[in-house]
Amino acid sequence: MKREILRLENIVKKENNNEVLSGLYLNVFENETLGIICGNFHEKNGVIDLLSGGDYVSGRVYFDDKRIYPEQLRNNFDDQVSTISNKKTLISDLSVAENMFVVSKNYTKRLINKNDIYDKTELILKALNIDISSEQLVQNLSIVEYTFVEIAKAYANGCCIMILTDLSYFLSTIEIEQIYKKVSRLKNFGITFLIIEDHEDALFKFSDRLNVIHGGKSIRVLQNNNLSPQIISKLLIETIPEKELYPDREIKGNQILVFNNVYTQKLHDIEFTLHQGEIINLLCMDEVSYTEIVDLLRGNIKLTGGIIKLNNKDYTPYSCWDSVKSGICFISENPISNMLFYDMSVIDNLCFSMGIRIPSIWFKNRFRKNIAKKYSDKLKVDVFNERLEDLDTATLQKLIYSKWHLYNPHVIVCMKPFTTIGLPLRSITKELIYEYTNKGISVLLITSNITEAYYAGNRVIVMQNGRIVSEE
């Protein structure tokens, strides 16, 4: 017999009057790792919110085989379910032990017995095989250690379901492996794990079962031995025709971006060349390499040696705005949240970057009408009147990529472009990146996820500790 910890039946959930879940079925057994993959981030957020005790319109929820009514949901889930994500929950100025026991609603004592909480923490960390001192300040922990402490804290507080989500957003592939290896051990302590990720690699490797959610419904539950990227693609991207977007071709264009013996405080002897219309994946195996290379390209830090050439001219920007003017544009992580102005119209969002080149664009309707004509077919919206809040995520993603398509820079730097998006949107994003290259724009994809690095493009350059360690 399997002990069923959680069961959701025919759940309907709304957000801003839109139905995000419309018939969700989910059952979770004790000591298992259940993977959940969603078609888009609305569904994903809906599932996470629901599992964190959020409201729902109709359906039935059972916890440990007992029916839980909507008004009881928050109380029950607060105690039993814990979410580990990119949202930081620990207090950095306090020690590991203080975070685990004092900053907890279960700690009811009036006075803090330091020895007691340190001993308890040491015991738990030892039992979970986590090699961190209980007296260490949280601010001195690495990101992986921080995540381990969050997991240990959830265990100490008696939670029986842990939701791990968006780990690929802030951890490298190696770090994610470390976390999930620990998770496999923790299942022996009676904890059930839910992995809610956009990337199949972690889901395939570590899930016992995978629940596929699409169109707000659970469309399939697959066993681990039945998992393959092809099946997931067929389930989630049935509407997108499979076509060869970018056949392998030899890149013989001009040298657009050249890194020649580049040194900064943390980068050492970086050397590579990006040709016109080429895609290079820069796979950063640690956070230092990732932030340093992004900061350098954005003009936040200066070179200490070597030279960077952009279209045969020295590239030494003093700010992000200056790098855009020079011809390197950026698409940040999670661009739908970070790169759009929701109180402006679609056409104004499109024209925003063009205002750098043509300041009079805001006064001359002729320009704006031409741009609208060019992009309304692609975006399939009324660019003058449609509100951004009413657009679906695919259109918003197209709008972001169209901004730079219109601006036509030399290089576009995409930071973790496939990390926080679902599978259907990933295919659209890949198509949009290839549109850049077809126009002759070079693309530098910077990521810390191995799967993401091989998802699109020609070459992969691997960086570790600020150095290039391999190139394929």
Next chain:
Amino acid sequence: VLQYMLPKLILQPIIENAIIHGLENKISPGSIIIKVQTTQSRLIINVIDDGLGMSTDVLDKLNKKIAIPFAVQANNEKKGGIALVNVNNRIQLLCGEEYGIRVSSSINLGTDVEITLPLITQENGVDA
């Protein structure tokens, strides 16, 4: 799971459907997996085929038909998908509304019919 009982003619129509609608027209070899598991209070049977499956529209119509309570089904609504609706009605009349069948399917990937029943033993009747 062998100690548990189920009402008669629950599995047969579903397996017949899997063969006729799922596998019969499939060119390559097909298989049907029957998975039975128990939880604290439920017997869960999955009949999974890797046949032709059905489109989202057809599946939605079928699931809607299954979800309509027996008492309010009009005569014309009983045509098509009758076996699944009948099985669901019989389970719900015998065991209660929280039990029944649920169908998930994708075109060219097959169909999964999940049947949920209470734990019924020879000695105790319903054992939950």
